[in-house]
Amino acid sequence: MTFVIGLFCCVTDLYNRLLNVFDMKKNMGGTDRMLRIVIALGILALYYFRIIEGTLGIVLLVLASIFVITSFVSFCPLYAPFGISTCKRRSQKE
Numbered sequence: 001m002t003f004v005i006g007l008f009c010c011v012t013d014l015y016n017r018l019l020n021v022f023d024m025k026k027n028m029g030g031t032d033r034m035l036r037i038v039i040a041l042g043i044l045a046l047y048y049f050r051i052i053e054g055t056l057g058i059v060l061l062v063l064a065s066i067f068v069i070t071s072f073v074s075f076c077p078l079y080a081p082f083g084i085s086t087c088k089r090r091s092q093k094e
Helices: 001-020 029-046 054-073
Strands: none
Touching: 029 054
């Protein structure tokens, strides 16, 4: 249990440092993040049960890891140049 707490603290610290260094603003909403994690788990399951293997399997595993990383940091670098954001907008009270 201590390992999990320590890992969480390290990931949180890394996330905060990345936000500060690269000036990354969140551009992924909750649905987008969950969908990416489900797809990554699906790819992992297909690779584990040897439905996909070889070069295609490795390429898809790399893609799955990118999906997981972008989901955890809530930032997709491909969305940024196009100005895409799947975050919910906060309504301003007047």
